[in-house]
Amino acid sequence: MAAPMRRWIVRKLMSRFLKRPKLDQIHCCYCNTAKKRYDLVVIGGGSGGLACAKEAAELGKKVVVLDYVAPSTQGTKWGLGGTCVNVGCIPKKLMHQAALLGQAIEQSRAFGWNVPPEVQHSWETMCTAVQGHVKSLNWGHRVQLQSKKVDYLNAQGSLVDQHTVKAVHGKGEEYLETDNIVVAVGGRPRLPFEVSGVLQHAITSDDIFWMKKSPGKTLVVGASYIALECAGFLTGLGFDTTVMVRSIFLRNFDQQLANLLADYMENEGTRFIKQSIPISIDKLSSGQLNVTYRDSTGTTHEEVFDTVLIATGRKAETGKLGLENIGVSLDAESSKVIGGHGGDTERSTVQHIYAVGDVLHGRPELTPVAIKAGKLLAHRLYNGSTMQMNYEQIATTIFTPLEYGCVGISEETAVEKHGEDNIEVYHAFYRPLEFTVPNKDSSQCYIKVICEREHPSKILGLHLLGPNAGEIIQGFAVAIKAGLDYSTLVSTVAIHPTCAEEIVKIHITKRSGLDPTSTGC
Ligand code: FAD
Ligand code: NA7
Numbered sequence: 200m201a202a203p204m205r206r207w208i209v210r211k212l213m214s215r216f217l218k219r220p221k222l223d224q225i226h227c228c229y230c231n232t233a234k235k236r237y238d239l240v241v242i243g244g245g246s247g248g249l250a251c252a253k254e255a256a257e258l259g260k261k262v263v264v265l266d267y268v269a270p271s272t273q274g275t276k277w278g279l280g281g282t283c284v285n286v287g288c289i290p291k292k293l294m295h296q297a298a299l300l301g302q303a304i305e306q307s308r309a310f311g312w313n314v315p316p317e318v319q320h321s322w323e324t325m326c327t328a329v330q331g332h333v334k335s336l337n338w339g340h341r342v343q344l345q346s347k348k349v350d351y352l353n354a355q356g357s358l359v360d361q362h363t364v365k366a367v368h369g370k371g372e373e374y375l376e377t378d379n380i381v382v383a384v385g386g387r388p389r390l391p392f393e394v395s396g397v398l399q400h401a402i403t404s405d406d407i408f409w410m411k412k413s414p415g416k417t418l419v420v421g422a423s424y425i426a427l428e429c430a431g432f433l434t435g436l437g438f439d440t441t442v443m444v445r446s447i448f449l450r451n452f453d454q455q456l457a458n459l460l461a462d463y464m465e466n467e468g469t470r471f472i473k474q475s476i477p478i479s480i481d482k483l484s485s486g487q488l489n490v491t492y493r494d495s496t497g498t499t500h501e502e503v504f505d506t507v508l509i510a511t512g513r514k515a516e517t518g519k520l521g522l523e524n525i526g527v528s529l530d531a532e533s534s535k536v537i538g539g540h541g542g543d544t545e546r547s548t549v550q551h552i553y554a555v556g557d558v559l560h561g562r563p564e565l566t567p568v569a570i571k572a573g574k575l576l577a578h579r580l581y582n583g584s585t586m587q588m589n590y591e592q593i594a595t596t597i598f599t600p601l602e603y604g605c606v607g608i609s610e611e612t613a614v615e616k617h618g619e620d621n622i623e624v625y626h627a628f629y630r631p632l633e634f635t636v637p638n639k640d641s642s643q644c645y646i647k648v649i650c651e652r653e654h655p656s657k658i659l660g661l662h663l664l665g666p667n668a669g670e671i672i673q674g675f676a677v678a679i680k681a682g683l684d685y686s687t688l689v690s691t692v693a694i695h696p697t698c699a700e701e702i703v704k705i706h707i708t709k710r711s712g713l714d715p716t717s718t719g720c
Contacts, residue, residue: 240364240377242356245281247556247569248383254577256349267355271405278337283566290408293329295598298435306637322413357521379551386513386557396480401507415505426510431599434469441470453609463601463643535560594676596669604668606676607660623652624709629701629717656685671699
């Protein structure tokens, strides 16, 4: 049978399989239509919402998930699964991998591979492959909801009273009555509207992974997680990439590692315009964008780019949810839901209304955080559990060309919290073995372990700049969560030859002033 016919039959069968089951219905006082009754309504089908909904359904509850994606400012749209799947972790990590492969091809020559001098990369081919994977995940989420008997509405949700959610979709609107509500609407990029032309001409992380044609010469505005990751893979893919930095790199991360990372990126070809902010973006007749920006002395400059990518933070999408009208308190600055009421980390000011994921005020904006919080909440609601989400010591990694992985606190925070005299900072510059043959500069490969000074020297923070930092840090995060101290760390026998072994071999303190360069075996 031909492939298109096979795909058509599979789609037909699946659409039948995905039909929603019949539900209990009661009369609605807001309209004349019937009102559906649920145990749990989840607003937002991203990492946290889906995890919570599926877990609650597994515990035998009648659950519906509403997911609606407002198009980006440039009109980009995507499917079920939220930020991580469609415009976050997944396409980002795949493009990071594409960039690393480019580096590997270059370096492979030193290892004897006969690679042609000019190796071309196709943005279109990469995007088609990445988007294909993302679409398969969208489909997988729908199938999982169906198999776990969670209802799914491609609808925009809002709260009309403490127990009623209004769902607006292509066919009109419906009202859902429920015992519990979980708000899991995530966030969206925040644009600096003071920059004229930003709305019309700039893209964000909501667009970059879905661009049909390559971005060309790109200006990335912002100097944090998302800005540096995007700038990193764009540089690695061969685009002329500039980052405009307003103040510091990676606020809230260890500043020594943040600066080393920026140095590495600069050496790899990313250009930084420091201490500057954009003022305006104007479209030229060529289609290119003329950016006017101001530096710290007040002097204005102009430069032409093909693409301007704004990565100046994210904001919660709570404006249209009607939360405040029904008594749910939001943080005045972040517009996020304030949790922690009644001793429950995710409970809002209304007893049976909860928030998980990026929309919860003051919590790390990370997928595994949203998933874990959503699952734990379902178990507290429907399985008699009392286990709260622990937001401490959550590991993360910035997937820049040299990855920066960390768990625990930065040196700055350790000094602030414990005092300089009460902490010991061990550090090492090391050379990954794989950097030696291609003679790759390893000046920024660095490890920092921050401990309490007093015996047993509990580890407060571990920071690693190097290849595969994400893979390395995950295991150490387990040990640190279990209370790892310095003597246990260094009594561990290394795996040789690895980058991770440098962590268990760390022995030079900053206080000693000794050269922290690791000398190998
Ligand atoms: P989301 O995943 O954002 O889901 C919310 C969903 O609700 C969305 O589909 C939204 O459209 C929908 N919605 C909004 N309003 C309504 C409404 N009124 N009605 C119905 N539906 C609505 N995290 C990591 O852990 N690792 C990474 O490497 C990583 N990389 C990232 C890279 C980028 C570029 C970005 C932007 C984020 C990255 N993150 C990463 C963060 C991660 O994506 C988020 O923390 C995570 O997706 C949050 O999940 P959530 O469930 O809170 O919200
Ligand atoms: P962050 O971490 O909030 O960082 C925002 C960055 O943008 C930061 O470097 C800011 O500089 C900069 N910024 C903010 N406003 C402006 C304006 N108006 N002009 C220029 N630069 C500006 O956001 P991210 O998007 O990187 O990451 C958000 C989360 O998503 C992250 O925690 C991950 O978990 C996923 P500043 O330091 O304030 O001077």
